[in-house]
Amino acid sequence: MAAVTETKNYKLNHTMIRVKDPKESVKFYEFLGMKLLKKLEFPEAKFDLYFLGYDAPRAVSHGNKLFDREGLIELTHNYGTENDPSYKVNNGNREPDRGFGHTCISVDNLQAACKRIEDAGYRFQKKLTDGRMRHIAFVLDPDDYWVEVIGQKPLEETENAKETDVTTYRMNHTMIRVKDAEKSLKFYQEVMGMTLVRTAENASAGFNLYFLSYPGAQGLPAKGQGTADREGLLELTWNYGTEKDEAFSYHDGNRADREGRQGFGHICVSVDNLEAACQRFEDLKVNWKKRLSDGRMKNVAFVLDPDGYWVEIVQNERFSGKDNF
Structure with a gap:
């Protein structure tokens, strides 16, 4: 293992969400073309973890070890929630x-992909025909988390396509809202080592979108190049003026909300050298949720971003030569 850490080796590995019924959630994400890559069971703590991702031969991370991938979904199931009629998550x-x-998948033929999802009986927060933005849709997973669906090709190019191939899909990005864009961009670029690859300014609607990425297997996109064919991006949504309101804050998904619900848990970055990376974060004076030395699990750490979202830090097995679990 390298004695130092380099952020060019980092990957936005997964997004964790809590789910009520893992059978229904796994079924949904498998319908979207993902594969259950690993299930970790913790019966003594009464929870299981399910890691899903795209793994077809043409997938970017095909065949890689679990933490040598980008764009995975981690489902956390706490035992018994599936039998509790009152249990609901906070979908954010x-x-x-x-x-x-939301999370976001990119697909080959957008119209055909959305029809396939609708024909299977899944619900939509927004269909392609709803509203002004006809190039995006939002499907609801079994817990009402939003999954954005975007096309890898121009909308006009796919309007007559009748088929869709799930082996071409990618888990494109995860979106979180941020209070202060300047502070969040500084954190994710200077501390986490990501690169800002695209900005979408929507002044008339009062918000901006910022897309950040690690080089990963695809390398960073060239200037002006689209990002729909990529995986493992982070999208920051900033609504104008929130940074000026001292009382304003976003919900991090982990503390109980006003109805006692949790939902989103964290995003996870895998690194080349876990100890060196954590020392680098220590030197940069990050806010910690959990250092490596805290608690029983000595192979994971959690950093807090400016909005209090948890960022898990784990070892990429490609650099250590051994599995984490």
Whole structure:
């Protein structure tokens, strides 16, 4: 293992969300073309973890070790929630407890992909025909988390396509809302080592979108190059003026909201050298949720971003030569 750490080796590995019924959630994400890559069971703590991602031969991370990938979904199931009729998650989009926004998959033929999802009986937050933005849709997973669906090709090019191939899909990005864009961009670029690859300014609607990425297997996109064919991006949504309101804050998904719900848990970055990376974060004076030395699990750490979202730090097995679990 390298004696130092280099952020060019880092990957945005996964996004963790809590789910009520893992059977229904795994079924949904497998319908979207993902594969259950690993299940970790912790019966003594009464929870299981399910890691899903795209793994077809043409997938970017095909065949890689679990933490040598980008764009995975981690489902956390706490035993018994599937039998509790009152259990609900915070999906991050309900007022007043907003924060996490959505995950996003990119597909080959957008119209055909959305029809396939609708024909299977899954519900939509927004269909392609709803509203002004006809190039994006939002499907709801079994817990009402939003999954954005975007096309890898121009909308006009796919309007007559009748088929869709899930082996071409990618888990493109995860979106979180941020209070102060300047502070968050500084954190994710200077501390986490990501690169800002695209900015979408929407002044008329009062918000901006910022897309950040690690080089990963695809390398960073060239200036002006699209990002729909990529995986493992982070999207920051900034609504104008929130940074000026001292009382304003977003919900991090981990503390109980006003109805006692949790939902989104964290994003996870895998690194080349876990100890060296954590020392680098220590030197940069990050806010910690959990250092490596805290608690029983000595192979994971959690850093807090400016909005209090948890960023898990784990070892990429490609650099250590051994599995984490």
